[in-house]
Amino acid sequence: KLFAQIIRKCHGRSQKPLYQPSPMSLSELLSFGQKKCEKKSFQFLNDEIPIRLAHIMREFEDLPKELLTMKSVKLVRSWYDLSFKEVQSFAEKDPDDTKVLAEFSVAIQNILNRHSYVVETMAQGVIEMEDTYGMDDKISERIQYFLDRFYMNRISIRMLLTQHAALFGNITNHPRRIGHIDPNCDVIECVSNAFKAARQICEHYHMQAPELDVITADGSKLSNFVYVPGHIEHILFEVFKNAMRAVVEYHRDKLELPKLQIIVAKGKQDLTIKLSDQGGGVPYQDQDKLFQYMYSTAPRPQYTGQESPLAGYGYGLPLSRLYARYFQGDLVVSSMEGYGTDVYLYLKVNSSEANECLPIYNTTTSRMYEAEKVVSDWSSSTNWNQSIRTYSTT
Numbered sequence: 098k099l100f101a102q103i104i105r106k107c108h109g110r111s112q113k114p115l116y117q118p119s120p121m122s123l124s125e126l127l128s129f130g131q132k133k134c135e136k137k138s139f140q141f142l143n144d145e146i147p148i149r150l151a152h153i154m155r156e157f158e159d160l161p162k163e164l165l166t167m168k169s170v171k172l173v174r175s176w177y178d179l180s181f182k183e184v185q186s187f188a189e190k191d192p193d194d195t196k197v198l199a200e201f202s203v204a205i206q207n208i209l210n211r212h213s214y215v216v217e218t219m220a221q222g223v224i225e226m227e228d229t230y231g232m233d234d235k236i237s238e239r240i241q242y243f244l245d246r247f248y249m250n251r252i253s254i255r256m257l258l259t260q261h262a263a264l265f266g267n268i269t270n271h272p273r274r275i276g277h278i279d280p281n282c283d284v285i286e287c288v289s290n291a292f293k294a295a296r297q298i299c300e301h302y303h304m305q306a307p308e309l310d311v312i313t314a315d316g317s318k319l320s321n322f323v324y325v326p327g328h329i330e331h332i333l334f335e336v337f338k339n340a341m342r343a344v345v346e347y348h349r350d351k352l353e354l355p356k357l358q359i360i361v362a363k364g365k366q367d368l369t370i371k372l373s374d375q376g377g378g379v380p381y382q383d384q385d386k387l388f389q390y391m392y393s394t395a396p397r398p399q400y401t402g403q404e405s406p407l408a409g410y411g412y413g414l415p416l417s418r419l420y421a422r423y424f425q426g427d428l429v430v431s432s433m434e435g436y437g438t439d440v441y442l443y444l445k446v447n448s449s450e451a452n453e454c455l456p457i458y459n460t461t462t463s464r465m466y467e468a469e470k471v472v473s474d475w476s477s478s479t480n481w482n483q484s485i486r487t488y489s490t491t
């Protein structure tokens with residue numbers, strides 16, 4: 098019933114449709130945080146969190162039923178149901194009552210803790226489904242579509258909740274940061290922190306790790322760039338692990354490892370970080386598989402326990418691309434098989450353009466789950482059953 102209201106459009110053009118998520122820009126989140134008004138933050142979250150939870154809870158219902166019956170997926174849905182009810186219970190409470198605000202902060206911490214392992218648990222559900230029912234392209238595409246939206250929704254909810262917890266909880270923060278936002282984010286420091294963390298793992302396991310050269314393009318004044326350092330370090334940590342693993346494995350028997358290279362360039366719109374490795378690269382036709390949840394779970398290497406710790410359960414790149422896209426940036430991989438791979442991380446320079454990227458549930462969404470597989474209207478082989486191979490538009 099509540100969800101039926103949520104996608105109800107209100108009358109009149111000027112108003113935002115009722116119960117649609119409200120994307121915030123980095124600059125709005127920053128100034129909201131600088132005001133440090135706990136009551137306003139409580140009221141905003143009181144409205145916004147149930148809406149963002151409800152939209153993704155409704156989308157769960159369009160998932161392949163094979164996935165919905167998996168116990169890991171049922172467990173994740175039960176967490177969302179519980180958290181939705183907990184936030185809803187504050188709907189009528191008095192925002193001027195400091196006891197209510199204190200209870201709200203406790204509820205937020207409980208919700209963040211409850212949802213700590215959602216990514217792993219959903220990945221387990223996908224594996225359970227594949228083991229039970231097998232996999233085909235159509236199910237794989239629907240799962241890819243859902244997980245990108247599901248994890249982006251989760252990133253957005255955790256961003257709002259951790260901002261409130263950092264601003265009004267009793268966590269001592271970095272002096273100049275507003276919650277998790279740094280008005281003067283030092284990208285070179287982010288690069289250095291991520292590189293050291295990845296190198297430590299690589300050296301511990303592989304006894305060696307490639308060195309790093311960092312180049313800042315001329316005229317790139319890196320100062321006063323507003324961003325969430327944690328997001329940049331999360332992304333760079335993943336791509337450094339990939340690059341180090343590629344270089345160590347491709348040059349296994351050599352004494353000297355070719356260095357990694359980072360170039361940082363800042364223009365009017367983009368701050369771009371390019372990471373180049375000489376790790377042998379990947380075939381062009383396999384490049385998009387790097388971002389597939391199914392690919393990273395499907396051909397599961399036989400876990401012999403000898404797996405390099407640099408090789409996580411493979412969600413590193415798809416999730417990192419969501420973090421990059423969350424504030425209107427992107428993550429692009431460009432590989433040369435036989436040589437190595439370049440990864441471009443694009444970030445918005447202007448915080449007022451860095452708006453949250455939020456999935457919303459509407460008729461387009463539900464159609465995406467019903468869509469039949471498209472038949473290819475390109476032919477690239479004489480063999481008849483090949484020519485109807487569908488042209489995947491991932």
Ligand SMILES: O=S(=O)(c1ccc(O)cc1O)N1Cc2ccccc2C1
Nearest residue numbers: 336339340342343346376378379438
């Ligand atoms: O596909 S890659 O070119 C590659 C992908 C993403 C990235 O960030 C860096 C990369 O280098 N690459 C990952 C990897 C792992 C083990 C052995 C060989 C390779 C090659």
